[in-house]
Amino acid sequence: MKLFGEIIKEKREEKGLFLRQVSALMELDQAIISKLERQERKASREQVLKFAEIYDLNPDDLIISWRSDKVAYELMNEENAEQILKVAETKVKYLKKK
Amino acid sequence: MKLFGEIIKEKREEKGLFLRQVSALMELDQAIISKLERQERKASREQVLKFAEIYDLNPDDLIISWRSDKVAYELMNEENAEQILKVAETKVKYLKKK
DNA sequence: ACTGATTTGACTATTTTTGTCAAATCAATT
DNA sequence: AATTGATTTGACAAAAATAGTCAAATCAGT
Numbered sequence: 468m469k470l471f472g473e474i475i476k477e478k479r480e481e482k483g484l485f486l487r488q489v490s491a492l493m494e495l496d497q498a499i500i501s502k503l504e505r506q507e508r509k510a511s512r513e514q515v516l517k518f519a520e521i522y523d524l525n526p527d528d529l530i531i532s533w534r535s536d537k538v539a540y541e542l543m544n545e546e547n548a549e550q551i552l553k554v555a556e557t558k559v560k561y562l563k564k565k
Numbered sequence: 566m567k568l569f570g571e572i573i574k575e576k577r578e579e580k581g582l583f584l585r586q587v588s589a590l591m592e593l594d595q596a597i598i599s600k601l602e603r604q605e606r607k608a609s610r611e612q613v614l615k616f617a618e619i620y621d622l623n624p625d626d627l628i629i630s631w632r633s634d635k636v637a638y639e640l641m642n643e644e645n646a647e648q649i650l651k652v653a654e655t656k657v658k659y660l661k662k663k
Numbered sequence: 664a665c666t667g668a669t670t671t672g673a674c675t676a677t678t679t680t681t682g683t684c685a686a687a688t689c690a691a692t693t
Numbered sequence: 694a695a696t697t698g699a700t701t702t703g704a705c706a707a708a709a710a711t712a713g714t715c716a717a718a719t720c721a722g723t
Contacts, residue, residue: 539656
């Protein structure tokens with residue numbers, strides 16, 4: 468189970484690309500990409516999809532990774548994180564119906 | 566399973582308080598409290614704890630309700646919400662260790 | 664030490680969130 | 694249907710969080 472940043476870093480290296488090059492492809496400053504790879508900043512949904520495109524990754528899988536990271540970081544300092552997630556699951560189902 | 570806003574609204578009514586009065590106790594505009602009760606705005610952690618105090622609710626339980634709401638609202642429009650939550654659970658455990 | 668890649672941090676711009684306020688709406692009562 | 698009091702709404706401003714730009718610093722290999 469890898470974090471989003473780890474995935475896009477590994478994939479970039481697999482493809483043998485430099486930040487500079489990805490930067491050009493994404494039209495995004497390389498400093499930011501560096502930060503995304505080290506989980507220092509959160510990507511936007513559009514950026515995630517762009518990464519999926521560039522690196523030939525399944526967009527849904529990448530979105531799941533990105534999103535779950537976000538939730539996990541939000542809750543990592545929370546006392547009852549696990550319980551919160553359980554309750555959230557019920558609530559999501561409930562809210563989706565509405 | 567009630568949403569945070571529903572809980573604080575019900576409790577207020579149980580105690581027979583008007584928004585105006587809660588507003589005074591919380592030192593917070595009644596318009597905002599109205600919005601919190603209808604889930605139109607998100608409370609801050611301090612506000613949640615203040616509510617727990619005023620309404621004699623278990624702070625941890627209220628935090629869980631508030632936090633899980635937040636997560637659920639974030640994910641309610643997400644295709645793979647359930648999977649995201651599952652992965653997030655693993656990641657939380659992993660991040661907590663670090 | 665030199666080169667090229669990555670990381671860092673200061674800065675600005677943009678977006679999002681928060682609270683204030685007054686007016687509008689709603690519900691009950693007369 | 695007019696009055697009263699409670700709640701809701703929406704426009705606005707202040708404050709906080711987030712996003713991107715840039716240049717300099719660091720790092721790794723030769």
